[in-house]
Amino acid sequence: MSTSTIDRLESSRRAARASAAERSISKAEGWRRRGPLLPALIFTVIVTQLPFLVTIWYSLRGQNLLRPGEDIFVGLSNYIDIAQDSTFRQTALNSVVITLGCVLVAMVLGIVLALLLDRPFFGRGVARTMLITPFLVMPVATSVLWSVALLNPTYGLFNWVLGVFGIEAVDWTSTYPIIAILMALVWQWTPFMMLLVLAGLQAQAKDVLEAASVDGAGPWRVFRSITLPHLRRYIELGVLLGVIYVVNTFDQIYLMTAGGPGTASANLPFYIYQRAFLGFDIGQAAAMGVVVVIATIIVASAALRLIFRSFEVKE
Structure with a gap:
């Protein structure tokens, strides 16, 4: 070598x-x-x-606190039972309607309010503080405010306004329970969406907007072609966080409608509460909880993948 x-x-x-x-x-x-x-x-x-x-x-167990001697291993029997439970399917549909309705309406209102607050005007700081306030109110206080002060069929503010126009009073929480819940949720979550979108607007390069204006682009064209694509990641993040939190709504449903009439306005967390603490069926309540967690993880993972993909795209 x-x-x-x-x-x-x-x-x-x-x-x-x-x-x-x-x-x-x-x-x-x-x-x-x-x-x-x-x-x-x-x-x-x-x-x-x-x-x-x-x-x-x-x-995986058939545990019911009313029958303590029957605590046995049942395998997937609880999951089969809830798959055949029509009330579970109805509350799952209610959860989807309440969650998507709240998040989408709150996001649209948040974008509108953020666009208004992004413009300089006298008293903007006071207006911003007042618009943020609903998000700082506790959910229990929000529920009492809406059910008693605003939507009460006898002395609620909404029915007083309807009476001014000669419209008969409406028992909102009984006749339109999901709409009543959505009103309270949208009022509470709109400031959160507004703050996220406002942060995105203030992070936008002003020279790009000025260049578009010089080139003759109108306000709507600038918003659609420049501002809205820039806000995409902020909107996606707001929708993701809103879905994760709103799908677990319990306070408004418990205090405003108690899931009623019947189970017309109950969502999955409230129905799980009923099965566990009113029906004492621990096994089925636990199976429902596992299903909700798995579904939330799937939705959150898909949304996070979309958000990360938007961050990889160069503006």
Whole structure:
């Protein structure tokens, strides 16, 4: 073997040892950075994943607190029962209607209000503060405000306004329960959507808008071709967060309509509450909870994929 060949082999060995040492240092550096986060990660797993595993275990058992002696393993029987439960399908449809109705209407109103607040005018700070206030009100207070002060059939503000025009009073929470709930939810969530869209508007490059105006583009053309594509990621993020939170709505339904009449305005969280704490059927309630969590994860994962894809697109 020639001297040059030996030198090349020795050089490759040294390069391999150096590369291994760099990888070892890189791993050690990575663990040094991630180390302080491990307690938080462990805590998160304990308080989120362990209860979910316990819920799955309960969902596989036929446990009913009224019949404590019948706590047996039933496998997927609870899931089959809820698939055949017409009330579960109705409350699932109600959840979709309430969630999409609230998020879409709140987003449209939020975009309109954000466009108005993005323009300078006297008292803009006061107007912005007042428009944000509904999002800061507790859901329980929101429910009482809407059911008692605004939608009450006897002395509610809405019926007083209808009476001025000679229209007969309406019992909103009994006649139109889902619409009544949507009113309260949209009032509460519109400020959140407005803030997200307003942040996107203020992050938009003003020179691009000025250049479009100089080129003769009108306000609607500028909004449709420049502003709206820029706001896409903010709108998608608002819709995603809104869906995740609104699908778990409980306070407004419990306090405004109690899920009624019958189960006409009940959503999945309220129906799960009824099965667990009024029907004492722990097994079926746990199975419903597992189904809701899995469905939420699927929707959130699909939405997050769309959001990440929009971030990869260059403006």
